[in-house]
Amino acid sequence: MAEPMIADHIVEYPGGYTRSIGPAISRYLTGLRDGRILGVKSKTAGVLVPPVEYDPNTSEEIGGSDDDWVEVGPAGTVESFTWVRRPRAEKQPFSQPFAFALIKPDGADTAMLHAVVVSSPDDLSIGMRVMPHWKVARSGSVRDIEAWVPLPSGVTPPAAPPRTVNADGEGAVTGLIQPIKLHYTISAGVATTRYLDGMAQGKIAGGRAPGSTEVYAASRGTDPKTGEPTSIDVDIADTGCITTFCVVNIPGLSALAPPVPFVSAHVLLDGADNTIMALIRGCEAHEVRMGMRVKAKWAEKLTRTHHSLEWFEPTGEPDAPYDDYKDNL
Amino acid sequence: MAGLVREAAVEALADANMTWDDIDAVVVGKAPDMFEGIAMPELYLADALGAVGKPMMRVHTAGSVGGSTAIVATKLVTSGVHERVLTVAFEKQSESNATWGLSVSQPFNAALASGAGGYFAPIIRSYIERSGAPRNTGHIVAVKDRKNALRNPRAHLHIPDISLEMVEASPLLWDPIRYLDTCPSSDGAMALVIGSEAVADASKGPVAWVHGMAMRSEPTMFAHRDAVNPIAGRECAKDLYAQAGISDPRKDFDAAEVYVPFSWYEPMWLENLGFCAEGDGWKLTQEGVTAADGDIPWNPSGGVLSSNPIGASGMIRFGEAAQQVRGRGGDYQVELKTGRALGHAYGGGSQFFSMWVVGSQKPQN
Amino acid sequence: MRNVGVISYATSAVARDVVHNEIEIIVPVLGEAIERSTIPKADIGFVCSGSLDYLFGGPFAFVAGVDAVGAVPPIRESHVEMDGAWALYEAWCYIQTGEVDSALIYGFSKGSSGDPLELLTVQTDPYYTVPLWPSMSDMAALQARAFMHRTGATERDLAEVAARAQRNGMSIDYAVRADANANADALLSGSPLVSDPLRESDIFPVSDGATVIVIAADDVARKHCARPAWIRGFDHRIDPMGFGVRDLSRVASATKAAQKANVSAGSLDIAELHAQFSHEELMLVEALGIDPTKTSVNPSGGPLAANVLMGAGLNRIGEVANAITAGGANRGVAHVSSGPCLQQNLVCVLEGE
Known part of the structure; x- marks a missing residue:
């Protein structure tokens, strides 16, 4: 490791x-x-x-x-x-x-x-x-x-x-x-380290527990259904579809937030069984739809951080049919 | 902070005709300590809550904590361990602010750039898409609960001229959530005195008898999770209704106090709690079934949309349900037919649920 | 009351785990405890945990635990913002209602994420104490000196406790600080003073880990454990926080809890005391009415050998139960504390059959 x-x-x-x-x-x-x-x-x-x-x-x-x-x-x-x-x-x-x-x-x-x-x-x-x-x-x-x-x-x-x-x-x-200021040193943990190592290579790392066929994007270490460690590495595509989303109109919610309006969405990646939350850019907020096919936009300089995956943007493919993502709402 | 919890506790004791000496144990609940910047604040509150020399516990189960604290306190009694337990839930959000308190993010976690509403708004969109609910459904709830609050002097928000137009004109914060679809940030506390059957039988005042209690938890995220209609909520309600002999919640309850922090959660929880078939919750809201004069009033107190001291909000639901069946609903008292009411709380990413059924009559079983 | 027994116990502790996060620390210990209990996880009636957001460095530390347990189908689950020992108390009450027959309890933290001695000042009086920010060891030292002044206990007495803890720590596989050759002379000359009269060796070692216990009632316990450690007395009490309003040289609430739990109703083979500072062991021996010539006190080394905050109290119950289940002891007492200067105290009496 x-x-x-x-x-x-x-x-x-x-x-x-x-x-x-x-x-x-x-x-x-x-x-x-x-x-x-x-x-x-x-x-x-x-x-x-x-x-x-x-x-x-x-x-x-x-x-x-x-x-x-x-x-x-x-x-x-x-x-x-x-x-x-x-x-x-x-x-x-x-x-x-x-x-x-x-x-x-x-x-x-x-x-x-x-x-x-x-x-x-x-x-x-x-x-x-x-x-x-x-x-x-x-x-x-x-x-x-x-x-x-x-x-x-x-x-x-x-x-x-x-x-x-x-x-x-x-x-x-x-x-x-x-004023109360407290100092910590936080460890990422094995699963998150694996995920961030993937980020550095422009890949989305997933994990699966031996007792299950379900693949987790950005696993936090276990299959949360069973508590079994997601010890099997599975690479997941950087494409998927938007299952649902919201349009954020409040400026300044966080330092990372883009200018409003922006879209925060749940993305079901191809090959994963769970959704991840991500920003959607590359189109107008009002154009974003449930089922819209999207692809990761990677940063020019990849690092071992979440910032490598800047946002998802539309691929232009036809929308995924509702049945493909209805179990992930 | 001590004064806030003390005020609630003193009033509950007086209502129960008890003094500090009568209380065997104290159970405190609240949401994250970082809101007030005090770790385990119950330690500091031991003397304010009359707990010195007694057992004292502290529960924290995220937003459901007010409900789960009432359940823990009640189990201390139903276990036979204690006869009289004082339970208090509180939050003093004005010491910091909730947006900060909920978003302290650790390194390596993908930071959520969109706040608490940004978490729930996509789930609400899923609900709208799945159910075909008209876009004004949430606004109807936002108006109804604020109108109810006008009859509750303790509600934080009093908006006398609240109207659909006003809600629809309020800023669209997290599309589809508008400003007036959201709950306020409040300071507040709720206290209950839980007594054994013998203590309740001897009570001079009216009693809210506990007919059932249930809690369920599920993970924040898992494969093919139904975030709109979480299985933990459905199973929790099923367990609860079996204990309390509820077969049709819409008919069997006189009122429901349900944790609705964003207006759309009323139709969503109507379905999750089995008040109607999946997909039909919005119809009940649209038809006025849940209004104060409807056949099953939801949140006659004004609900979380009118007051949200986070850690206390769940216990306020449990307590308001109890006040209804005790006939203590004041200007927002519902008509008692079955004499039973539902108290409900949830928290985290719609993953922690706690519920109870209270009745004006002692349960038969 | 139903007979409820400890049927399984597992724990971990290291000085600093930079590799794993909280979930990853809990998972193996949880797995070990469940396997040892022989109860299928799905059959366990209730899950309850203890953790502290301020140790985690963010809100909702306990939510991680749900992922570690696995919760689909959903589980009956609750959490105390306290040591896991109080989670065990909550679970014990739940079992007393007759609604469930077994429970899984855990406590965890990564003390090394912060400086616990400095961090835990946020649990003191926010108006009068926090602005001066005495560390946890500064406050403990004020209590130590008050106790020593009243009883005549000396720094050597404290060093003897600390040295024995390090020697006893050799007997457990999760010791963070253990030394078979530890002795009072060496500590008095070699261990630096931190908050006089407390030396480094009088203060618990920072620890990362998790503690897990499974309890069950009556026949369920007997079916899954040859010799359950039955809970015969269980009580907890709190004192006011103010340092001036209590007699800091005594632990009134520990004494009261011990009385309510009937500690003195029989002889004690073992006592595991949540003494995070050397003098606390001496104070608790007095407060609980233990005769150290007849009772083995902290044979595991106690919190001076390993102290996973929010888990170390649960360890005390686990260690007593282990001694009973293994047959080396028949009756013992576990003590757990919370708050500055032993403000809140829990006492659990365990017994074999």
Whole structure:
């Protein structure tokens, strides 16, 4: 077999997720923006920081009244910690080693997760006193606290510095934008690699399972009826007929889409028992018909990618009779 | 996100005269996590849904998930494992957008250049060709379901002056699908409380008794697949009707809540679900049989064409069917004759099906 | 309740499979498990799987599984976005309804497609935790230190667990990390710290593979298996997610699940615990009330030897069942976890006849 095919893959919603937030998170993030750490009182677990909307033990709604809210900290105590040896600079707050810790702010009954900056893990201990180091440009995020830093004994933590006024104004924080970018390396797999090897030669590779006579164009590895691997290679013609199609009039659906209107069709290739989806070009959209005979248009430069098969275009032969493709609709 | 699911759960509990303490287990369903960008969001929702210290499960079967989640929850009860199960399905599509969420394509897959409608529109064309349905059949459904939605205050889309002319004037997105033939992108949640026979017998409020449940799956693509009238849907309905003693669905049901995300899927599913012979679905739609005042109203709530929080949509069908037989249909309550209704969901490339039959009377068997 | 037994188990794991995609990874394991069950595939009543889109890198990871099973004529099939162990729980409930007598369950992933320690942060609180992006091992380390602070457990105790896992890993044919000579001293001096106090050797090895189990009820199980591993107790519970609102040094939901599953109703020959980090084994031994001097804990090496995410929980049930079916054990417990810092826990008690 040829070299396995692998490729980088990124999953990222462009612009970041737009999260609406409930009243409790709103109040907390608004507090952080204004340089204050707020907690909410619960019946079963005391003052919760960070605050949640529901009692963690009883699921009762909490925080409905202003009296349920208290300011805590700013000093706090470390309850647990870890030293991050190799920070993930793209996602974590610092690119130099730092600590994550569970910190219980004074006046709170629960600990919150945040970063602690010290010069060495030896400077960390359970019970150590810390205080927040506030950012100046605060927008209503847990990252408005840059990090927590050691609080020398006898020192009163300073108030948060006034924040840089920006376009966000002074109203309550009502949402957050959350970029999430995840990196993957994807393997094509044996069957797809075989198909793409065919693409590089201007051929459509098919597969068949030993227990069946049915041939799959662009097999994904098995005969999906039985789960049996399509271990027998079968070359399929690059001609066939359109079984059905639609005319797409929406521009910009994907980077690969041609100018509208364009035709996206199911093509039953000669020698295959399943249809594949493909673009139809080489004629006007309104001329495309069910049963129309088509032929692959190969790229001038063939590569081991789907792009080698650019689209299908009419051959000019008479249309296939309905009976030839009626079982593939 | 917590507030969205919580609101549905609280209302369902109140309707069942129950509190969080009464619930033995919680089953959550939703479609791909990438819509909200949170993996297994039920973990985060444990306290909002009163699940702390209890069993909690998460179902994901693509678009059919709302239905299959209700079935999983019900089986937790019919198995004898639990007495009272809270089940919630939701989607918060506004955190990203569905076109992106459904089209995250991996390398080496032939990228679909034409979106979700581009997948279903050719199948609809096949249906039109095979059945000879008039081109306005889909538009009739698009108008009917939007008119129904006007009587449902919870529907996402309210288009007071909806008309055939308006649908026909809307852009032809994926010929033969016009803009108003498609469903909206919605945020929403649905919650149900499932109780054992003893719990239901003791219920003060009306009960929707489960008369049958079925699920079937088939592959996305296979040789000589009938994508218009999938065998999985036909077999699922057959199994369901055998359990519930349904011989003629058109007569035996008072209402059907069926997953119709593109208007043309009403006539297609009428056939797939055995409400008529193959090829005749469009005639029922054209004759007004499925209208609110027809002999078998389909989607009196307004259906998926009026609200589509994807992961919740299936459970909304199941729940709306239940509300009808409980007599809780409000302004869109159908007349109860047989006292039975169908809830239906499907997903993927018309390959995952889940269905139930609910009735106002306890099943006899 | 109906007696339901594990009658077949097959699994695979490698550190990185660049040749095969998910379907191709599932197919041979599925074939092996079905063949071993001796039940014709068409006679299996229900199919249920566990997978995670975020490991797959795209939506609908489970759809690939349908092609691997083969589904014409159509099948009764469902899927949980959880470890396959919860799929097994769903299947067990289905069999309890009396509507079906057998089920095929599988879990799979290619952990090597991404960096699971970084990736799985997307399962944490999106408002308070994700913006800081602690990795899975960072969060586990916070729990490890809380546990060590309460109990006095040391880094050496963790290294002993890690070393034993590597030695035990020699006993399975799908180990991703195994070493007959592993010992705590070598790990303490040679295995680099990743998230203090956790070293590389305290953290599961990234694995690609699939796990498949077939279960059946009563006579069907007896007909197809000389010694089924019967499910005698089965329960799962969840804790709140917030790190501050639970006592991170304990696993309350595991203890509750163990009580409900009657773990302590008899002696335990074997315990397979879903400990993806060394300290978790110590925590779970405590939470489940296991006496490690009487019970063999993770004789397979556990997740520290091979950890196919979404399949490794199912492996725990499979390994206990294997020990029972082979006759080496009569009663055992399998534990499965989900979520950050052991938030959700499932316990399954299995017994021979």
